[in-house]
Amino acid sequence: MIKNPVPWPNGARCAVTFTWDMDSDSILHLAHPNDADTRISTNSMLRYGPMIAVERIINFCEELGVKHTFCVPGWCAERFPEAIRMMVEAGHEVAHHGYLHEGPHEITKDQEAYWTKRGFEAIAEVAGQAPRGYRAPWYKFSKHSLEILIDLGFTYDCSLMGEDVPHLLKCSKGDLVELPGSWQLDDWPHFVHNHDLDYMMPIKSPQDAMAVYMSEFEAMWEHNGFWLNCFHPFCSGQVARAMMVKEMIKQMQAKGDVWIATGEEVAAHLRKVIGDGSHKPYVDELPFYDGKLNEWSEGP
Ligand SMILES: [Zn+2]
Numbered sequence: 001m002i003k004n005p006v007p008w009p010n011g012a013r014c015a016v017t018f019t020w021d022m023d024s025d026s027i028l029h030l031a032h033p034n035d036a037d038t039r040i041s042t043n044s045m046l047r048y049g050p051m052i053a054v055e056r057i058i059n060f061c062e063e064l065g066v067k068h069t070f071c072v073p074g075w076c077a078e079r080f081p082e083a084i085r086m087m088v089e090a091g092h093e094v095a096h097h098g099y100l101h102e103g104p105h106e107i108t109k110d111q112e113a114y115w116t117k118r119g120f121e122a123i124a125e126v127a128g129q130a131p132r133g134y135r136a137p138w139y140k141f142s143k144h145s146l147e148i149l150i151d152l153g154f155t156y157d158c159s160l161m162g163e164d165v166p167h168l169l170k171c172s173k174g175d176l177v178e179l180p181g182s183w184q185l186d187d188w189p190h191f192v193h194n195h196d197l198d199y200m201m202p203i204k205s206p207q208d209a210m211a212v213y214m215s216e217f218e219a220m221w222e223h224n225g226f227w228l229n230c231f232h233p234f235c236s237g238q239v240a241r242a243m244m245v246k247e248m249i250k251q252m253q254a255k256g257d258v259w260i261a262t263g264e265e266v267a268a269h270l271r272k273v274i275g276d277g278s279h280k281p282y283v284d285e286l287p288f289y290d291g292k293l294n295e296w297s298e299g300p
Helices: 026-031 040-064 074-079 081-089 109-127 145-151 206-222 239-255 263-275
Strands: 014-017 019-021 069-072 093-096 167-171 174-178 226-228 258-260 283-285
Touching: 014 206, 014 263, 026 040, 040 081, 040 239, 069 074, 074 081, 074 109, 081 093, 081 109, 093 109, 093 263, 109 145, 145 167, 145 174, 174 263, 206 226, 206 239, 239 258
Parallel strands: 014 226, 014 258, 019 069, 069 093, 167 283
Antiparallel strands: 167 174
């Protein structure tokens, strides 16, 4: 099924990276800049992430002996430094997720460079270490994102969906490791239901969502693949869903021959196996297109 699997450490069948995007209320301020301050219920729902759920996630990770990756908008790091401190002290990775969760492909190249740098500096300041990984808010990676990330010294991105296993993204400035994800391993389509965010999914039970997540895991285990999710503390950090996440990790550990690692560790491993010649990765050259399609403009 997978043509070019990555040789994983210690002969593991597959690698697993848990990522949590701690967006908090950044997304509400972006969606409703003029009146987010009075949308108190949604604000409370989103603040639940840094205020309540992050500590719970960190505690069960410690119990199970695993490290996760938290992708954090710079503004959220400044606003909720205590949550970031807990992540860093427990040895989790803090990655970059924009400044106020702005969508890179909706702004100009200069604006994207400005906000990405501002988010980078905010995380470096609060976490005490520059972020190495990046996920574009809403996966809205632009045709300029790769160069901007290379300029800032990032080691990997996890916004794209073009392969089953970690690989390289290349442009005229150099290359970057890509850790691909998928919408079926995101928790928004399974659970998120909120009027203010204009996102109204029918809500699934944790067990139904877990069946989707674990079927992806079983496939990756079978075929030496890579499993990377995108959960959110305000959503999958709630009690019943947190119990689901804990159960998933236990089942993965019980299955055996699984390498559960942070994004940074997986990216470093890919560089290592490329460097020692034991793996030749798939390479995506970006941008795929620059400008409108000529074929389409030629028609009537
Ligand atoms: Zn996000």
